[in-house]
Amino acid sequence: MAFDHIIGQEIQRQRLMDALMQGRLAHAYLLYGPSGTGAEALAIELAKAVNCAQGPGEPCQKCPSCRKIQMLQHPDLHVFLPSSSTKAAKGENKNSEVKGRPDARLERRIALIESLAQDPYAPFIFNKNDYLSVDDIRGLRQDAFVKPFEGRRKVVIIAAADRMNVAASNALLKTLEEPPGELMLILTTHRMHGLLPTITSRCQPVHLGRLPESVVQEALITRYQTDPDTASAMARQSDGRLNQALQAMSEEGTAIRKEAFSLLECIHGDHPLQIFEMIDHLTAMHRKTPVVEPLLDALLSHYRDLFILTTASKETMVIHIDRLEAMKDIIRKITMEQIEVGIQDIEEIKQSIIKNVHPQLALTVLALRLRGRRAQAA
Missing domain, CATH: 3.40.50.300 (P-loop containing nucleotide triphosphate hydrolases)
Structure with missing residues (x-):
């Protein structure tokens, strides 16, 4: 070839x-x-x-x-x-x-x-x-x-x-x-x-199209000496992009995933004012190093985990297995339809960031949408 x-x-x-x-x-x-x-x-x-x-x-x-x-x-x-x-x-x-x-x-x-x-x-x-x-x-x-x-x-x-x-x-x-x-x-x-x-x-x-999950997994194993279990998990959340899998495995990627889950917990938590504190924190991070795009990718992968837990209950398919119990708490508060629409919301906000919408505004709009849908359902 x-x-x-x-x-x-x-x-x-x-x-x-x-x-x-x-x-x-x-x-x-x-x-x-x-x-x-x-x-x-x-x-x-x-x-x-x-x-x-x-x-x-x-x-x-x-x-x-x-x-x-x-x-x-x-x-x-x-x-x-x-x-x-x-x-x-x-x-x-x-x-x-x-x-x-x-x-x-x-x-x-x-x-x-x-x-x-x-x-x-x-x-x-x-x-x-x-x-x-x-x-x-x-x-x-x-x-x-x-x-x-x-x-x-x-x-x-x-x-x-x-x-x-x-x-x-x-x-x-x-x-x-x-x-x-x-x-x-x-x-x-x-x-x-x-x-x-x-x-x-x-x-x-x-x-150049997105890479098949199997191709990303094989590349992580053979080129980057990643163990098969980690390679499988990273390939699932890569969205067909090898650099996203590599980013997720880095120290920075681990930190971003932690911040993304904190935002998710704020959005679906009992103290809505914490959402704005979290967005201020993320905006300050972004001023030093661009983190909003990878943060949205991480948030999207968490939402996909919520979707899997809601529709299939196949825990082996969950990417963020270390957050399993916390995600089970979240799915008790939202419906499958809200998760599906939430995934669409995140994708839409990702596109707005690409088109240079201010990160703080984009995150605020996203958080209010996701929180608002939950409030409407309640």
């Missing part, structure tokens, strides 16, 4: 390999789909394939070119990721180094690239101020017309391309309209609505 380092996505992998072997690769690709389905991993493997010393073809993973690209250190590979701008300290020139350290925006970008090189499936969450600037894209344009140093083609990967500002998008459009012959552009996004139609129409789209 083509690109055997990629998890799942067999049809998409074969389609790209066929295009490569038949000399029909497009000058620009747009890899899109839910996060954790392999867009960045596939972009890196495609960069290897066009420049592998044994190819072009299936990357050998052993030649200097493949190894350099895996580490994102090949001179003909350029990776752009969003990062936050910095404000100079009072009295300092904004272009100066602060206490001998490089600009914090560059520092963050380097950290993100190192994380991507180590594992392109690993979860990483962008801050709301992370973006791709027009200067980033202008640098791309200047370099695009320089011939490759070592490989057959220059490859530019723009990850989270939806985070380009308008000026950056317009600058990229010029490169897409007049691409150099030896350049391949690969854009990835998990939010198609954030890209200009003029950009998407000039790229060859490749949609």
Whole structure:
């Protein structure tokens, strides 16, 4: 199977390999789909394939070119990721180094690239101020017309391309309209609505769907040495996204699940004012590190557990088995219909967060909806 380092996505992998072997690769690709389905991993493997010393073809993973690209250190590979701008300290020139350290925006970008090189499936969450600037894209344009140093083609990967500002998008459009012959552009996004139609129409789209639960489970066992029971539980709550399963297994993921269940208990508890205290607490957390999206994912998985307990009573299917007794208390207070509508409410609020609705407002609306439905039923 083509690109055997990629998890799942067999049809998409074969389609790209066929295009490569038949000399029909497009000058620009747009890899899109839910996060954790392999867009960045596939972009890196495609960069290897066009420049592998044994190819072009299936990357050998052993030649200097493949190894350099895996580490994102090949001179003909350029990776752009969003990062936050910095404000100079009072009295300092904004272009100066602060206490001998490089600009914090560059520092963050380097950290993100190192994380991507180590594992392109690993979860990483962008801050709301992370973006791709027009200067980033202008640098791309200047370099695009320089011939490759070592490989057959220059490859530019723009990850989270939806985070380009308008000026950056317009600058990229010029490169897409007049691409150099030896350049391949690969854009990835998990939010198609954030890209200009003029950009998407000039790229060859490749949609990456959610991974089957069995594929996520197998990847956790074989690639991440996870024990089978844990892998099974994490795969069930992954929603077809490997990064979500990895996030759930991390210390941060454990903490977020705890916060999500605390919110659930507040919503269905006997002291409704605690809901607002909890939302203030979660909003303060979100200001430091983006937690609302993973928190909603965790809340959704708890609601699915409630649904399982209400409809099937199959405790072996419950993901959060450590919360079993507490969830049994909650299902005594709500109906199956309320759980079903609650799942829809959470999905709707998740979409509003993606569209940049203020997190505190979104959580407040969600909590009041869920609490209100319970009150109406009572």
